Amino acid sequence: MKGSTSLLVLQMLNDRDMYGYELVKEMDQRSDHSFQVKEGTLYPALHKLEKQGYVTHYWQEQEKGPARKYYQVTPEGQAMLKERTSEWHRYVQVMNKLIGKHES
Amino acid sequence: MNRNDYVEELSEELSFHPDRSSIMEEYEGHIRELEAEHEVIGYEELVARLGSPEEIARMWQAENSVTESRLHWLFVLSNVFLFLGGGLLTLGYHLFEWPFLQSLWYRLLSIPNVIIALYFLFWALLGYEIGKAFGPRGMLLLKKTLLIGIVPNLVLMALTVFQILPRRWFDPLITPRFILICIVCTGLLYPVSWIGCRWGRRMSL
Numbered sequence: 001m002k003g004s005t006s007l008l009v010l011q012m013l014n015d016r017d018m019y020g021y022e023l024v025k026e027m028d029q030r031s032d033h034s035f036q037v038k039e040g041t042l043y044p045a046l047h048k049l050e051k052q053g054y055v056t057h058y059w060q061e062q063e064k065g066p067a068r069k070y071y072q073v074t075p076e077g078q079a080m081l082k083e084r085t086s087e088w089h090r091y092v093q094v095m096n097k098l099i100g101k102h103e104s
Numbered sequence: 105m106n107r108n109d110y111v112e113e114l115s116e117e118l119s120f121h122p123d124r125s126s127i128m129e130e131y132e133g134h135i136r137e138l139e140a141e142h143e144v145i146g147y148e149e150l151v152a153r154l155g156s157p158e159e160i161a162r163m164w165q166a167e168n169s170v171t172e173s174r175l176h177w178l179f180v181l182s183n184v185f186l187f188l189g190g191g192l193l194t195l196g197y198h199l200f201e202w203p204f205l206q207s208l209w210y211r212l213l214s215i216p217n218v219i220i221a222l223y224f225l226f227w228a229l230l231g232y233e234i235g236k237a238f239g240p241r242g243m244l245l246l247k248k249t250l251l252i253g254i255v256p257n258l259v260l261m262a263l264t265v266f267q268i269l270p271r272r273w274f275d276p277l278i279t280p281r282f283i284l285i286c287i288v289c290t291g292l293l294y295p296v297s298w299i300g301c302r303w304g305r306r307m308s309l
Contacts, residue, residue: 006309007309010309019133020130020133020134021133021134021137021138038153038154038155038159039134039153039154039155040131040134040153040154040155040159040160040163041155041159041160041163043127043130043131043134043160044160044163044164044166044167047127047164047167048167051167051237051238051239051241052237052238052239052240052241052242052308053238053239053240053241054239054240054309065136066129066133066136068133069129069130069133076239076240080239080240080305080308080309083306084309
């Protein structure tokens with residue numbers, strides 16, 4: 001998984017706490033099935049985000065079936081997300097302007 | 105081959121990982137969720153969706169290869185080796201009259217600024233790698249690594265300043281001005297590696 005995917009994961013977890021499978025489904029739905037990653041690679045990425053202190057986890061018992069591991073964004077993760085998304089918006093803005101100029 | 109073969113294979117591939125059981129618990133949970141939606145999931149479907157067990161294990165291997173302890177000791181020992189190398193070179197220069205050693209000694213002595221710049225780069229890289237691997241949590245590791253890593257620098261400085269090591273050993277490099285530069289540069293090591301760490305943190309996502 002590349003850095004942008006980690007950013008995407010962080011963004012989705014910022015909306016609500018999710019478990020791994022839920023994250024994959026959400027990513028698929030939000031991108032209209034066009035953004036697909038090998039689902040198994042999501043967990044090392046989540047582990048890395050956790051090691052960096054951007055996310056944390058907790059286990060939640062289910063009425064049926066075994067407990068689920070939910071991931072949650074930490075305040076450090078939120079700060080980093082804010083910083084990187086504003087960078088990303090600036091980048092997109094500049095690219096749009098450049099492409100627009102080129103097209104015209 | 106069925107889903108059990110996939111799980112077994114993955115578990116075997118992940119045998120190197122200290123958290124194998126908790127990792128496997130997550131993958132098995134993921135497969136259960138898939139089964140709840142798609143009823144029967146076979147080995148090939150799992151490889152197509154999750155990736156092959158080898159592929160997944162490679163990612164965990166890469167993730168597991170950077171640990172706090174490994175990075176900490178890598179930089180501490182690299183610094184120790186730099187000092188040992190310098191010490192051996194100095195000793196060799198004084199004990200033996202090998203032409204290549206004499207030439208290397210004088211060449212290095214003629215570029216102290218380059219050596220100082222490279223040494224700063226080493227500490228900036230230390231900060232960068234720590235920041236990149238551990239994000240905000242890296243600051244604590246950086247302090248710990250710097251505190252231990254800087255011991256050889258302080259020992260050599262004390263030995264030279266208090267003339268326990270004869271200054272003539274480092275002639276013509278050691279002058280009061282050069283000693284002052286070294287003290288100031290040692291004080292700057294933390295800010296330099298801190299900046300490196302901040303930069304690495306930016307690149308951690």
